[in-house]
Amino acid sequence: MTAEITADIHARLAGYRDRFDAVFARYFDTLAQQRLPRSTFVPEALELVRDMSLRGGKRLRVALLYEAARLVTPDPVPGLEEAALSIELLQTHGLIHDDIIDDSPVRRGASSVYYAYRDRYPDREQTALGLAVLAGDLAAFWSVQVLMSAPVSREARRAMAAVQATAGADTVVGQVLDLERDFGPLPDREALDAVSEYKSARYSVLAPLQLGLLAAGADPADHHEELARYARLVGVSGQLRDDYLDLFADTATLGKAAGTDLRSGRRSYAVCAVLAATADQERALVEAALTAPGCPPETVEQVQRIARRHGVDQQLRADIRQNAEGAAAVAAGWRGRWRGDAVEFFEYLPLWAAERAL
Structure with missing residues (x-):
């Protein structure tokens, strides 16, 4: 990829993010102005959901949404703002519940919603858990509510709501598959790809x-089949990249210590690749690290050395690029049907994302 293409992708993503963040803040201001019951907990839930939603993120889903409309027309399209709010509220729902499932204290550089409640109500652990679940539920229902106010035809609203409901259900299925992945025999590639597709690619x-x-x-x-294929390839490439970075990136690049998946007992793409490549004492060391939550940095470094010795890092990088190139090839097939500059965005985006890890 040329520096010009890379700069263009950066500029488009930054533009969508900055514009949407202002829209998102106004949306929460509107929610706060609505008449609420006399309560301390309800405004508190709204504030925590707002804080999580506005705290960060690349807003890649928002960029994909707007660029998808640009495949058809360069003109402003009514309903995109509501659709963007809906998809990001669904993301907030997923993050809140994911942190409950994983018992994660931190999200996007600050306290997770679950741990914020635990800090506020240290003597009421079950109450804190319940409030965190309900905060995530609020975000999910708001994501439906805002979509139903989109200024589009009734038929379009119905179709968009069906897409969003399917995405939400698929994401929950993906979370169940993600939990199942860490039980029983070592998951094969098909099982790992299914987690990526359902937990991430279908809604993201x-x-x-x-x-x-x-x-x-x-x-x-x-065009369902090719759109779904593009999404699956982008999702798998992205998850491979995240798992690769989790095991091999340094702290400065990752923003945290490497080996989170290993310390948490997660059978990620990277961890499964190391297990598949090793035997005897080496495999026993990796399995022991997986079954001993919170393994020390020295153990993570041992696993890294073993993985590099067997070429797992090179294997993962090749896999990331292969899936990204596959997605780019799918998007290239849209030329002639849809607008060229938008097609170019979808063609180069997965390659740009892959290069960030290589």
């Missing part, structure tokens, strides 16, 4: 594509 890539096309007046059902 496929749903924004479908929502953007619907708002612009196109029917994504006519």
Whole structure:
């Protein structure tokens, strides 16, 4: 990729993020102005959901949504703002519940919603858990509510709501698959890809594509197979990248100590690749690290050395690039059907993302 293309992708992503963050803040201001019951807990839940939502993130889903509409038309498209709010509220829901499931104290550089409640109510652990669950539920229901106010036709609203409901259900299925992955025999590649597809790709890539096309007046059902293939390849490449960085990146790059998946007992792509490549004492060391939560940095470094000795780092990098190139090839096939500059964004985005890890 040329420096010009890389700069263009950066600029587009930053532009969408900055504009949407202002929209998101105004949305929460509007929620806060609505008449609420006399309560301390309800405004507190709203504030925690707001804080989590506005705290950060690349807003890649928002960019995909707007660029999907630009596949059809360069003109402003009504309904995209509501669709963007909806998809990001669903993301907030997922983050809040994910942190409960993983017992994560930190998210995006600050306290997770679950741990914020635990800090506020240290003597009421069950209450803190319940409030965190309900805060995540609020974000999920708001994601439906805001979509139903989109200024589009009734038929388009119905179709967009169906996309969002499917994405939400798929994400929950993906979370169940993610938990199942760490039980029983070592998961094969098909099982790992299924987790990536359901937990991430379907709501982070496929749903924004479908929502953007619907708002612009196109029917994504006519192109479902190739849109789904693109989303799956982007999702798998992205998860491979995250898992690779989790094991091999230094603290400065990662923003935290390497080996989180290993210390948490998660059978990520990287961890499974190390287990598949090793035997006897080496494999026993990796398995012992997986079954001993909180293994020390020295053990993580041992696993890193073993993985590099067997070429696991090179294998993962090749896999990341292969899936990214596959996604780019799918998008390249859209030329002639949809607008060229938007097609170019979808073609180069997975390659740009892959290069960030290589």
